Amino acid sequence: MAGTNSERELLAEGPVIILVEPQLGENIGMVARAMANFGLWELRLVNPRDGWPSEKARSAASKADHVIDATQVYDTLEAAIADLNFVYATTARERDGFKPVRSPVVAASTLRAKFSGGERTGILFGRERWGLTNEEVALADEIVTFPVNPAFASLNIAQAVLLMSYEWMKSGMEDLAETRFTASEQRPATKDHLIGLFEQVEEALDARGYFRPEGKKPRMIENLRAVLSRRAFTEQEISVLRGVFATFDRYSRNNPKGSVKSRSGDEDGGGDA
Incomplete structure (x- = not known):
């Protein structure tokens, strides 16, 4: 039974769990069970191998x-x-050093503080066999890794979700008065805003022959996205940056006050975030 609306609202407190290309329905079900144990309920799947819905997942979820x-x-x-x-x-x-790496305890405290400030958060988990690609990690703000025995550093996806879900619940039982997030007057940007910035910058750089040689283009884009996503932008900051980048197409270097070469009819340089 899914529960009443009020019960679901209580359960909704917490980060979204996102599984990227999960393979087995049983694993998805065990992830759901782990989430339910610690008060999380919002699960998102990216291209599950065996499709969805899955009776194997429901069976393994053990009434979650x-x-x-x-x-x-x-x-x-x-x-x-x-x-x-x-x-x-x-x-x-180990990944390139563009992203801060946090422990589960620090990550859970950060998620709790951002949730208290009204932000929507999520945790990405990769494929059972080989995790997340560098390109996928580049879309995140920070990395969380688990302190496991280096002689046997093998966690399955449900175990990883269980650990993060547990740390999330535990963070709500501690006194966070000194570390509670203070909400900004500006709305934090969504990933959709950030991806729009990525695409605008990459299109402009591609038109100018920046990605050379061609074989290095994927890695150059990966590094660029990692740098641009290193801090959490607000919607207004994204708008300002897009306005700045838009002027690269509108004005030539030798004629900065010359005629406008408009991309989208936006005349004021304010961006279109």
């Missing part, structure tokens, strides 16, 4: 039907995180 029934499926990771303001990527492998 409210999580299974509310699960949403997306074609792309960008779409799955578009409405979120802050996202963690879980990874066991």
